[in-house]
Amino acid sequence: MAPEASMRGYDPSAAALLTFHDKVPRFRDGSDTPRAYLERCVAAIEAREREVMAFAYLDLAGARRLADEATTRWRAGRPLSPIDGMPTGIKDLMETHDMPTEYGCELFRGHRPIRDAAPVAALRALGGVIIGKTETVCLGGGDPARTRNPFDLRRTPGGSSSGSAAAIAARMLPLALGTHARGSTIRPASFCGAFGLKPTFGAINRQGVFSMAHSMDHVGVLAGSLEDLWIAAIHIALEAGGDPGHPGLYGGTAVPAQRRPQRLIRLDMAGWAETDAATRAAFEAWLERIASAGIAILSRKDDPAIEAYERELAAMPELWRALYRYEMRWPMLQYLERFPDKLPPRLKQGIAEGQGLTLAEYRAALVRRAHLRGLHEELARRADAFVTLSSPGPGPIGMDQGSAVFNEASSVLGAPALSLPLLASDGAPVGIQMLGPWHGDEQLIAIGRFIAQETLGHRQ
Amino acid sequence: MAPEASMRGYDPSAAALLTFHDKVPRFRDGSDTPRAYLERCVAAIEAREREVMAFAYLDLAGARRLADEATTRWRAGRPLSPIDGMPTGIKDLMETHDMPTEYGCELFRGHRPIRDAAPVAALRALGGVIIGKTETVCLGGGDPARTRNPFDLRRTPGGSSSGSAAAIAARMLPLALGTHARGSTIRPASFCGAFGLKPTFGAINRQGVFSMAHSMDHVGVLAGSLEDLWIAAIHIALEAGGDPGHPGLYGGTAVPAQRRPQRLIRLDMAGWAETDAATRAAFEAWLERIASAGIAILSRKDDPAIEAYERELAAMPELWRALYRYEMRWPMLQYLERFPDKLPPRLKQGIAEGQGLTLAEYRAALVRRAHLRGLHEELARRADAFVTLSSPGPGPIGMDQGSAVFNEASSVLGAPALSLPLLASDGAPVGIQMLGPWHGDEQLIAIGRFIAQETLGHRQ
Numbered sequence: 001m002a003p004e005a006s007m008r009g010y011d012p013s014a015a016a017l018l019t020f021h022d023k024v025p026r027f028r029d030g031s032d033t034p035r036a037y038l039e040r041c042v043a044a045i046e047a048r049e050r051e052v053m054a055f056a057y058l059d060l061a062g063a064r065r066l067a068d069e070a071t072t073r074w075r076a077g078r079p080l081s082p083i084d085g086m087p088t089g090i091k092d093l094m095e096t097h098d099m100p101t102e103y104g105c106e107l108f109r110g111h112r113p114i115r116d117a118a119p120v121a122a123l124r125a126l127g128g129v130i131i132g133k134t135e136t137v138c139l140g141g142g143d144p145a146r147t148r149n150p151f152d153l154r155r156t157p158g159g160s161s162s163g164s165a166a167a168i169a170a171r172m173l174p175l176a177l178g179t180h181a182r183g184s185t186i187r188p189a190s191f192c193g194a195f196g197l198k199p200t201f202g203a204i205n206r207q208g209v210f211s212m213a214h215s216m217d218h219v220g221v222l223a224g225s226l227e228d229l230w231i232a233a234i235h236i237a238l239e240a241g242g243d244p245g246h247p248g249l250y251g252g253t254a255v256p257a258q259r260r261p262q263r264l265i266r267l268d269m270a271g272w273a274e275t276d277a278a279t280r281a282a283f284e285a286w287l288e289r290i291a292s293a294g295i296a297i298l299s300r301k302d303d304p305a306i307e308a309y310e311r312e313l314a315a316m317p318e319l320w321r322a323l324y325r326y327e328m329r330w331p332m333l334q335y336l337e338r339f340p341d342k343l344p345p346r347l348k349q350g351i352a353e354g355q356g357l358t359l360a361e362y363r364a365a366l367v368r369r370a371h372l373r374g375l376h377e378e379l380a381r382r383a384d385a386f387v388t389l390s391s392p393g394p395g396p397i398g399m400d401q402g403s404a405v406f407n408e409a410s411s412v413l414g415a416p417a418l419s420l421p422l423l424a425s426d427g428a429p430v431g432i433q434m435l436g437p438w439h440g441d442e443q444l445i446a447i448g449r450f451i452a453q454e455t456l457g458h459r460q
Numbered sequence: 461m462a463p464e465a466s467m468r469g470y471d472p473s474a475a476a477l478l479t480f481h482d483k484v485p486r487f488r489d490g491s492d493t494p495r496a497y498l499e500r501c502v503a504a505i506e507a508r509e510r511e512v513m514a515f516a517y518l519d520l521a522g523a524r525r526l527a528d529e530a531t532t533r534w535r536a537g538r539p540l541s542p543i544d545g546m547p548t549g550i551k552d553l554m555e556t557h558d559m560p561t562e563y564g565c566e567l568f569r570g571h572r573p574i575r576d577a578a579p580v581a582a583l584r585a586l587g588g589v590i591i592g593k594t595e596t597v598c599l600g601g602g603d604p605a606r607t608r609n610p611f612d613l614r615r616t617p618g619g620s621s622s623g624s625a626a627a628i629a630a631r632m633l634p635l636a637l638g639t640h641a642r643g644s645t646i647r648p649a650s651f652c653g654a655f656g657l658k659p660t661f662g663a664i665n666r667q668g669v670f671s672m673a674h675s676m677d678h679v680g681v682l683a684g685s686l687e688d689l690w691i692a693a694i695h696i697a698l699e700a701g702g703d704p705g706h707p708g709l710y711g712g713t714a715v716p717a718q719r720r721p722q723r724l725i726r727l728d729m730a731g732w733a734e735t736d737a738a739t740r741a742a743f744e745a746w747l748e749r750i751a752s753a754g755i756a757i758l759s760r761k762d763d764p765a766i767e768a769y770e771r772e773l774a775a776m777p778e779l780w781r782a783l784y785r786y787e788m789r790w791p792m793l794q795y796l797e798r799f800p801d802k803l804p805p806r807l808k809q810g811i812a813e814g815q816g817l818t819l820a821e822y823r824a825a826l827v828r829r830a831h832l833r834g835l836h837e838e839l840a841r842r843a844d845a846f847v848t849l850s851s852p853g854p855g856p857i858g859m860d861q862g863s864a865v866f867n868e869a870s871s872v873l874g875a876p877a878l879s880l881p882l883l884a885s886d887g888a889p890v891g892i893q894m895l896g897p898w899h900g901d902e903q904l905i906a907i908g909r910f911i912a913q914e915t916l917g918h919r920q
Contacts, residue, residue: 097794107574114567114798115791207674207790214667215705238819244787245675247823327704330667331575334557338574359698363707 010151010424013456015193017224018174020086021231021255027074027085034070034085038063038129041087044172045131052170053147054163056092057099058132063087066129073127082231082253084127089167089176092133093140093160093210094120099130103210104160105138107335107342117208119177119219122239128232134163134176137401139332140184140212141347144399149191152428155394158188159401164222165192169429171224175232178220179206181213182320182411183391183404185220186433189419191395191402193429195229195448195460196222199441201414202246204237213327216320216411226420226452226460227255230445251442258453259446261384263296265306267435268388270314271405275392279425283389286423286432286455290387293454298383309379312372313409319372320408322365325354369412373438376413380437385447390419390431406433416441418448422455470611470884473916475653477684478634480546481691481715487534487545494530494545498523498589501547504632512630513607514623516552517559518592523547526589533587542691542713544587549627549636552593553600553620553670554580559590563670564620565598567795567802577668579637579679582699588692594623594636597861599792600644600672601807604859609651612888615854618648619861624682625652629889631684635692638680639666641673642780643851643867645680646893649879651855651862653889655689655908655920656682659901661874662706664697673787676780676871686880686912686920687715690905711902718913719906721844723756725766727895728848730774731865735852739885743849746883746892746915750847753914758843769839772832773869779832780868782825785814829872833898836873840897845907850879850891866893876901878908882915 018041026032042060049055070085079085095101095113102108116124123130135147137160145162149155150170157166161178165188168176178185180198189196197220204219211217221236223229234251242248266287275283291297300307332351335343343351380386389406396402410417415438419431432451436444452460478501486492502520509515530545539545555561555573562568576584583590595607597620605622609615610630617626621638625648628636638645640658649656657680664679671677681696683689694711702708726747735743751757760767792811795803803811840846849866856862870877875898879891892911896904912920 097798115794118790121790121794205790213704240790241786241819241822244673245826247826248819326701330578330581330665330700334575334581338557359701359708362701366705366707 009427010193010429012193012422012424012429015421017168017194018171019225019228020174021082021227024082028077030075034074034129035064035067037085038067038087041131041172044170048150048170048172051148051153052150052166054134054167054170054172055089056102056104056133056135056163059099060131062098063129063131070127070129080125080127081235083235085129086175086232087129087131087173088123089132089134089164089173090120090130091161091164091176091178092136093179094177095208096120096133099133101133103139104136105342107339115208118205118240119236122236125239126235131173134167136160136162138344138347139210140179140181141344142350142401143344143346145401149395151193154397155428156191156396156399156402158191158395160184161188161220161222165189165194165196168192168194168222168224174224174228176222178222179209179217180220180411181211181217182324183407185222186390186407186410186417186419186431187402187404189222190390190431191429193421194222195224195226195421196220196419197229197233197441198410198417199233199249200416200438202243203249203441204233205240205242213324215327216323226445226449230255249441250439256442256446258450259443260450261295261447263298263383264290265379265383265386266297266299266388267313267386268310269406269409270316271389271392271403274403274405275389276425279389279393279430282423282425282430290451290454303382305379305382309375312375316409316412317405319365319368320412322361323369323412325350326357326362329354329357373413376415377437380440385444386435388433388435390433394425394428394430410435414438416444418444420448420452422452469887470653470889472653472882472884472889475881477628477654478631479685479688480634481542481687484542488537490535494534494589495524495527497545498527498547501591501632504630508610508630508632511608511613512610512626514594514627514630514632515549516562516564516593516595516623519559520591522558523589523591530587530589540585540587541695543695545589546635546692547589547591547633548583549592549594549624549633550580550590551621551624551638552596553639554637555668556580556593559593561593563599564596565802567799575668578665578700579696582696585699586695591633594627596620596622598804598807599670600639600641601804602810602861603804603806605861609855611653614857615888616651616856616859616862618651618855620644621648621680621682625649625654625656628652628654628682628684634684634688636682638682639669639677640680640871641671641677642784642871643864645682646850646867646870646877646879646891647862647864649682650850650891651889653881654682655684655686655881656680656879657689657693657901658870658877659693659709660876660898662703663709663901664693665700665702673784675787676783686905686909690715709901710899716902716906718910719903720910721755721907723758723843724750725839725843725846726757726759726848727773727846728770729866729869730776731849731852731863734863734865735849736885739849739853739890742883742885742890750911750914763842765839765842769835772835776869776872777865779825779828780872782821783829783872785810786817786822789814789817833873836875837897840900845904846895848893848895850893854885854888854890870895874898876904878904880908880912882912
C-alpha cells in the first residue's frame with residue numbers, strides 16, 4: 001500500500017456523505033433551511049473543486065435563488081416534493097436549457113439546448129436545486145476522465161459519470177444524476193464510495209440525454225444515502241415517466257423499509273479473474289460476515305444453474321461490445337468522418353471498430369441477449385438478490401476510467417444494479433454490487449438498506 | 461360531385477406515377493441515365509411546385525452533382541446499390557447535415573444540424589439523390605398543411621408527410637421518406653394515390669428523426685411503385701439497421717414475387733362509421749371484385765374472433781390519444797411554456813391536453829396495448845392479411861389534414877400497414893390499406909403486388 005493511500009485510509013463505516021432527507025424535519029421547523037444546506041455544499045465546492053474538478057459548469061447564483069424559493073416553501077409547509085430544495089448535479093450528457101451542454105466534447109463547445117432533458121425537467125418541477133453540470137468524458141466514451149477521486153487524488157473517480165460520483169464523495173452534493181451504458185454509474189459509485197443505482201432499463205425517462213448505445217443506456221442516480229437515492233429516483237420517475245413505451249420505475253414514494261434477505265446468490269462475473277488479491281479478500285471477508293448473520297449465500301457449488309449462468313456471463317464483455325459498436329454507428333460514424341479532430345483517440349478507435357458491422361451480426365447479438373435475459377430472470381427467482389463486486393478493485397492510479405468488467409452484464413441485460421460503498425481495498429473505496437430481476441429496483445433498495453446497516457452499523 | 465373534381469376524374473388504373481427500378485437496364489446500357497431521370501423530376505417540379513408546394517427546401521445543384529456521380533457509376537457497372545441515383549425527398553422532420561431542418565416549425569427556423577438522420581445517412585451511402593426537404597406541418601402535429609393535393613388543388617394531400625406524398629403524386633419524385641405516429645404516411649398516401657408503407661415498429665432506424673410519440677413513431681416510405689418502395693426500404697434498413705434494440709426490417713433485397721392470397725380478413729375499423737357513402741361503395745365494389753377472383757374475404761359474420769377484434773378496434777382512437785398525449789409531454793410541455801408564440805394552435809391545444817396525465821394512466825394504456833397486440837397477432841394467423849380503407853374518403857377540400865381514424869390502429873399496435881392506390885371516390889384517390897402481423901412487411905408487399913395487378917391490370 002502506498003504511504004499516501006494508507007494515510008488517507010478509507011474506512012466505509014466512517015465515511016460521512018451528505019444526506020438530505022433526514023434534514024426535512026428541520027426544514028419544517030426552521031432550524032435548518034435548504035439555503036443553509038446549499039451553503040454547506042458551496043463551502044465544500046470552494047474547498048475542493050480546484051483539485052477534484054467535478055464540475056463542467058456551476059451556477060451558484062441560480063442555485064441560491066432556487067434554494068431560497070425552496071426555503072420559503074418548506075417554511076410555509078408547502079414543499080413541491082420531498083426533494084424540494086435538494087442540491088443536485090447533472091451529468092453533462094443531459095440537456096439543460098439554462099446551462100451549456102457540452103457532452104465533455106470539443107465538438108459541442110458552447111452548445112446551448114433550448115430544453116431540459118426529461119429527468120432534468122422533472123427535477124425542476126420537484127424543486128430540485130440544480131447547482132451545475134458535472135464532468136464527463138467526451139460523449140460518455142472510454143477516454144480518460146479529467147476529474148480526480150476525492151478520496152485519493154492520484155486515483156480516477158471512474159467514468160463516465162465522473163463528476164457526479166466525485167461530487168458525492170467530496171461532500172459537495174447529496175445527489176447527482178449520471179448515465180450508464182456500460183459501467184458509467186456503478187463504476188464511479190464503486191471508486192468514489194457513493195451509493196449508485198442503475199435502474200431497470202427504461203425506468204427513468206432519458207429523452208434529451210445523449211445516448212451512445214440506445215438499447216443499453218440508462219439514467220443513473222448517485223447519492224450519499226439509499227434513502228435520498230430512492231426518494232429522488234422514484235419522484236423523478238413519477239414526474240418524467242420512464243422511456244416511452246416502458247412502464248417506468250415501480251415502487252412506493254417513500255424509501256422501502258429494510259428487508260433482511262434469506263438467500264443471496266454470489267456471482268463471480270467475468271471480472272473475477274482480474275480482481276486484485278486485496279479486493280478478493282475484502283469481498284470474501286464481507287461475504288463471511290453476511291453469512292454469519294444467518295443469510296444463506298448460494299454459489300455455483302450449490303446450484304448447477306448458477307454455474308451455467310456464470311459460464312454465460314463470461315461472454316458478457318464480448319456481447320456488450322457487439323451491441324455497443326453497432327448501436328454507436330449512428331451518429332458516431334458521421335462525427336468520425338466529418339469532425340475527426342474534435343474527438344479523442346479512444347472514442348475514435350471505438351467508432352472505427354463499428355465500421356462494417358452488419359445487421360445480421362447485430363441480430364445475432366440481440367438473440368443472445370434475449371437468451372441471457374431469460375437465464376437471469378429465472379435464476380433471480382431462486383434468491384432475494386445477486387451479490388458481486390462493483391469493480392475489480394479501487395479506482396486505479398492515473399486518469400484512466402478503470403475497468404467496467406463487472407458492469408457490462410447489467411447494461412446488456414437491462415436488469416437493475418445497485419452499488420453499496422461497503423468495502424475498502426488498498427485504502428480506497430470499492431463497492432458491493434447487487435443485481436435483481438427487471439423491475440426489482442425497490443427490493444434492491446430494501447435489501448441494500450439492511451445489508452448496509454449490517455456492514456456499516458448505521459442506517460442508510 | 462363538384463364539376464371541377466369530376467373534370468379531373470382520378471382513375472387509379474390510368475395514374476402513371478414515376479418508377480425507377482424498371483429503368484435500371486437502361487442505366488446499364490446507357491440509353492437512360494440517373495442525370496436524365498433527375499432532369500425529368502426537375503421538369504415536373506418546375507411545372508407544378510408553385511401550386512403544390514411540396515418542398516420546404518430544394519437543392520437542385522447538389523442533386524445534379526449526385527446524379528452525375530451515379531450516372532458514372534452505372535456506366536462503369538459499379539452502382540453503390542440498386543437505388544443508386546434515385547431521386548428522393550426527405551420529410552423535414554429528419555436531420556440533414558447539408559440542408560436546413562426546420563420541422564415545419566417557426567421555433568426551428570434556420571436550424572442546421574451537424575448530422576444526417578439514420579435513414580438519410582443510409583440513403584446517401586446507397587447513392588440516393590437527395591433533392592430536398594419535403595413539407596410537413598409543425599413538428600408533425602395536427603395543424604393544417606401548406607401543401608396542396610396535386611390531383612385536386614382544393615384538397616389536402618393529408619399529413620404530416622404532406623410534401624412527400626404530394627411529390628410522388630405530382631410525378632416530381634419516385635421515392636420520398638415520411639414518418640408515421642398516427643396516420644402520417646398511410647393517410648397522405650391514400651389522399652395522393654401513392655404507395656405507402658408504415659413498416660413494423662422499429663424496422664427502419666429513426667435516430668435523428670423528430671418523434672412526438674416515441675413508442676408509436678416510424679419511418680415511412682412513399683413511392684410510385686411497390687417495387688421501388690420495397691427495394692428502397694430494405695436497403696435503407698440493411699444500411700441503417702432498425703431502431704436500437706430492434707431487429708430491423710426482415711426480407712430479401714429484391715422485391716418479393718407477387719403472391720396470391722387465399723384469405724383476407726375485412727376489418728371495419730373505428731373509421732367505418734364516418735366513411736362517406738361513395739367511398740363505402742367503392743370499397744364494397746373492390747372487395748367483390750377481389751372475391752370474384754377466388755379470394756376468400758372473411759368478416760365478422762364468419763368468425764366471432766373478428767367481431768371481437770373489431771369491437772376492440774373501436775377504442776383505438778382513444779387509446780392512441782392516451783399514449784400520444786403522455787409521450788409528447790417531453791419536450792412539448794417545455795416548448796409550450798417557453799415558446800408559445802412559435803407553436804400553431806392545434807399543437808398547443810394537444811400539448812395542453814397532456815398536462816396532468818399520470819404515469820399510472822400511461823401504464824394502463826400500455827397494458828391495453830399489449831392486450832390488443834396479442835389479439836392482432838393471433839387473428840393475423842387466420843388469414844394472409846387484413847384489408848380495410850386507408851382513410852374514410854378522399855382528402856377533404858381545405859387544408860385540414862383529414863381524418864386519421866383508419867390509421868391509429870397500426871400506429872398503436874406497431875403492426876405493418878401498406879396503402880395501395882386502388883380506389884377513386886368523388887373523383888379523387890383513396891387507398892386500400894392492408895395490415896399484417898409484426899415483421900410481416902415483406903408478405904404485405906408480395907400480396908399487395910398481386911392485389912394491385914388484379915385491380916389495376918398492370919404490375920407494381
